[in-house]
């Protein structure tokens with residue numbers, strides 16, 4: 419089977435390319451070869467490749483940047499996704515699209531299910547939700563996978579930031595009132611494979627098991643790597659970020675388990691793996 423990956427140079431896209439090459443013929447395009455905002459060329463390209471599956475891992479992922487550059491956020495995360503969906507419909511390809519926990523407002527007290535009400539509190543989440551909605555309007559042959567707090571090889575992410583900062587500072591201040599599940603791109607790629615093997619359609623949550631605050635993640639990284647840095651908890655109000663962040667971002671992955679049998683590892687096990695400790 420042939421799989422086309424868009425956004426193939428990103429943190430998740432590059433991991434999907436690596437993992438999927440074990441099973442499929444993978445065609446991988448970064449933003450230079452395939453700009454999803456260019457409707458004509460993306461349509462032509464998807465039609466020429468005619469793969470059974472198109473994975474869209476392309477997105478404008480700078481959460482604070484989205485607040486300042488709303489037009490660009492819409493262009494990539496909403497209209498770009500619509501371009502890909504329409505091209506997939508024409509080419510007879512299934513679209514697999516990656517979305518986010520940020521479509522929820524984070525006020526829940528229990529893990530979010532796929533059909534819980536969406537209500538983003540920042541523009542990144544808003545633009546991603548519009549992208550999801552466009553796909554649903556275009557056709558039914560879609561798989562939307564909502565994940566959260568991603569980290570992995572070759573990406574700008576929180577784990578690498580902690581390691582980098584620990585080298586240069588004696589003290590780290592990290593928010594302790596945002597709760598979620600750090601998710602390893604390698605594990606997420608396996609979950610996507612499981613969904614494809616069962617030919618699942620619709621929306622699925624996919625994240626490593628358990629939950630914690632960013633502060634706890636930082637402490638775990640420092641403990642595991644025996645870094646010489648102290649970590650201080652702070653409230654979000656003190657973090658000086660432009661975009662609001664949801665306070666509670668845990669995703670219920672029971673639908674994924676029910677339909678594929680796939681169960682994620684606990685987040686701290688996956689983290690040890692990423693850090694090369696198992």
Ligand SMILES: NC(=O)c1ccc[n+]([C@@H]2O[C@H](COP(=O)([O-])OP(=O)(O)OC[C@H]3O[C@@H](n4cnc5c(N)ncnc54)[C@H](OP(=O)(O)O)[C@@H]3O)[C@@H](O)[C@H]2O)c1
Nearest residue numbers: 425427428429430449453454476477479518565566567568
């Ligand atoms: N990171 C997270 O914590 C997180 C959490 C939940 C969901 N997600 C979702 O997971 C997906 C992958 O995220 P990631 O963390 O791997 O992001 P990433 O590392 O920022 O990768 C995104 C990729 O999209 C490409 N891109 C941007 N604009 C494009 C365009 N117009 N056409 C084609 N490609 C374009 C970028 O290429 P250039 O660098 O060349 O611009 C980049 O390689 C995204 O849909 C994101 O919303 C991420």
